[in-house]
Amino acid sequence: ATIAILAGDGIGPEIMAEAEAALGEIAAVGGHRFDLVRRPIGGAAIDALGCPLPSETLTTCRQADAVLLGAVGGPRWDKVDSKIRPEQGLLGLRSGLGLFANLRPVTPHPALFGASPLKPEKLEGVDLVVVRELTGGLYFGRKLELPDQAEDVCTYTVAEIERVVRRAGDLARARRGKLTLVDKANVLATSRLWRRVAEDLVRREYADLDYEVVLVDAMAMHLLSRPTDFDVIVTENLFGDILTDEAAMLAGSMGLLPSASLGEGSRGLFEPIHGSAPDIAGQQLANPMAMLLSVAMMLRLSLGLDDEAGLLEQAVWDCVSEGQVTRDLGGSLSTGEAGAAVRSRLS
Amino acid sequence: ATIAILAGDGIGPEIMAEAEAALGEIAAVGGHRFDLVRRPIGGAAIDALGCPLPSETLTTCRQADAVLLGAVGGPRWDKVDSKIRPEQGLLGLRSGLGLFANLRPVTPHPALFGASPLKPEKLEGVDLVVVRELTGGLYFGRKLELPDQAEDVCTYTVAEIERVVRRAGDLARARRGKLTLVDKANVLATSRLWRRVAEDLVRREYADLDYEVVLVDAMAMHLLSRPTDFDVIVTENLFGDILTDEAAMLAGSMGLLPSASLGEGSRGLFEPIHGSAPDIAGQQLANPMAMLLSVAMMLRLSLGLDDEAGLLEQAVWDCVSEGQVTRDLGGSLSTGEAGAAVRSRLS
Numbered sequence A, B: 001a002t003i004a005i006l007a008g009d010g011i012g013p014e015i016m017a018e019a020e021a022a023l024g025e026i027a028a029v030g031g032h033r034f035d036l037v038r039r040p041i042g043g044a045a046i047d048a049l050g051c052p053l054p055s056e057t058l059t060t061c062r063q064a065d066a067v068l069l070g071a072v073g074g075p076r077w078d079k080v081d082s083k084i085r086p087e088q089g090l091l092g093l094r095s096g097l098g099l100f101a102n103l104r105p106v107t108p109h110p111a112l113f114g115a116s117p118l119k120p121e122k123l124e125g126v127d128l129v130v131v132r133e134l135t136g137g138l139y140f141g142r143k144l145e146l147p148d149q150a151e152d153v154c155t156y157t158v159a160e161i162e163r164v165v166r167r168a169g170d171l172a173r174a175r176r177g178k179l180t181l182v183d184k185a186n187v188l189a190t191s192r193l194w195r196r197v198a199e200d201l202v203r204r205e206y207a208d209l210d211y212e213v214v215l216v217d218a219m220a221m222h223l224l225s226r227p228t229d230f231d232v233i234v235t236e237n238l239f240g241d242i243l244t245d246e247a248a249m250l251a252g253s254m255g256l257l258p259s260a261s262l263g264e265g266s267r268g269l270f271e272p273i274h275g276s277a278p279d280i281a282g283q284q285l286a287n288p289m290a291m292l293l294s295v296a297m298m299l300r301l302s303l304g305l306d307d308e309a310g311l312l313e314q315a316v317w318d319c320v321s322e323g324q325v326t327r328d329l330g331g332s333l334s335t336g337e338a339g340a341a342v343r344s345r346l347s
């Protein structure tokens, strides 16, 4: 299998090194072959080539079976007014590869209940996935920027809604059978379309699921007051951006949350949800676990290597349980040592 | 002073009865005169007059010194596809009265730390106000609803941003001097305008404030991981809708959170942030405290009765501390008994 490797900025290269090493170990143990093709993206690509998503990077990703991404962005490129920003590399990749469904699982690990701002009794049994629409809505609508006024347009079509709700429905069916749509249908026209299309689709194709609808403002509360009630949550792009970060707080640490972005086929982009953390970059302080869990999602969802994915996940959770972790999780290991601790459990 | 009384739907009439009784007591004790003018809104107005905001209601509010609102909405009027919905009454009132700034204070009371999903050590010392822009953005932009596609437009002008940031800046100056702008400037054109306008205004007129900018997705985390770091948070309409409900969870109960919606003058609309709770309506189970705290905000912000406002707030918090509360807060009082307990402390 060919894997595009986009290390990106900040701590990206350090955590990606651990991902590559883990893939090397998995290849050796299982007799697989992974061809890794490294390409620049984000700030690193701006510095090297003047553009956050060089066309060669996009082409490589299109030809690959899967894409691994570290992180993009940092204060060096952070002028809001500049025409060229690292995030454009990420947004361009999402739309260029047609990755319309972003999956973010949140399963708090008991060893980290102490690190969450929530009470442990709220976290016990939480096991949810947010499926966020990723190539539509306000992110990709027409924009207007005048000196005195600005405008963003949010558009959704029936087809855009159906394909992502279908992804979420399939996922719910393979899990606990519960699907929750989040919208703001009492105010937004696009939300009313989401609600109508999702309800029709569920009635026709997913009648076996336990289906409910929650307003986005109410969901911002329910995620905290009754997080165990949710299984698969599906929502539009911007609501998903906000709610997934809120949900991340349930897990106690951003350092343990992977994500997958999927399109029609099996190719996906896999990345930790934490950012590039420029303040700790280059010091071997970064936690590689979310990156390694993203590798596991890739093995399962794009490469069909379920056993290897399970093995890697188990290795990560064993390290977490036994305190073989970096300082952000209360351990004392460096990035490389934490990665090595995981690898040592793979053979 | 003339006060428009809009009881609305669900538990609205029950909690409004306690507000009226408290005003009666305050008038008697302090020698004030309050003229209460009752008008229908929301579902009640749809049932009575076929319209969620009858013109007589709007006119009464325009002529009043302040408006008290209970709650609007309920399953009876909850068909998303219908052209007439109770929420339109509320949105029409906000824009009809030019109430562009919605203030929601969140100060968790130690007696209720147990009721919050957050750990007590996170809540200790939290004292923040969200200032939400209330008459612009996606809520009031052009909408398109076709069978196959829908569209919402988010627009902001420099003037709309300046007036609400100024409100927030004045408020921060009267508090701890810290102002936080929340936006999504890495993606939205309107957010880039917010950022530019707010930064210019702060540099010119509020250079004494401690000012920072946080992205909305990061804020969804920071509100939980470091809530004591915030004083006044200012943001656009939809972000404010989501973040204020999330912040409400810090307080342990929706039953204790008031809000004020203000325009250019001193006239405001005051309402609890909880909804109409149709499931418990008419049973004397509703908690009147958020409504009474909204009355206190009205006394202070629209009627200039600071002492009376402080007295009413103190009475509410004393009842909470001593467990003279309704069942949702662990007490055993009815709506009317809780209201009476507060009143008995006013003389």
Ligand SMILES: CC(C)[C@H](C(=O)O)[C@@H](O)C(=O)O
Binding pocket: A087, A090, A241, B186, B187, B217
């Ligand atoms: C970097 C930014 C554009 C991006 C987004 O808003 O989608 C990030 O917050 C995310 O959630 O992946």
Ligand SMILES: CC(C)[C@H](C(=O)O)[C@@H](O)C(=O)O
Binding pocket: A186, A187, A217, B087, B090, B241
């Ligand atoms: C009822 C609804 C339209 C309203 C809003 O979204 O503004 C409510 O959620 C609020 O926050 O006051």
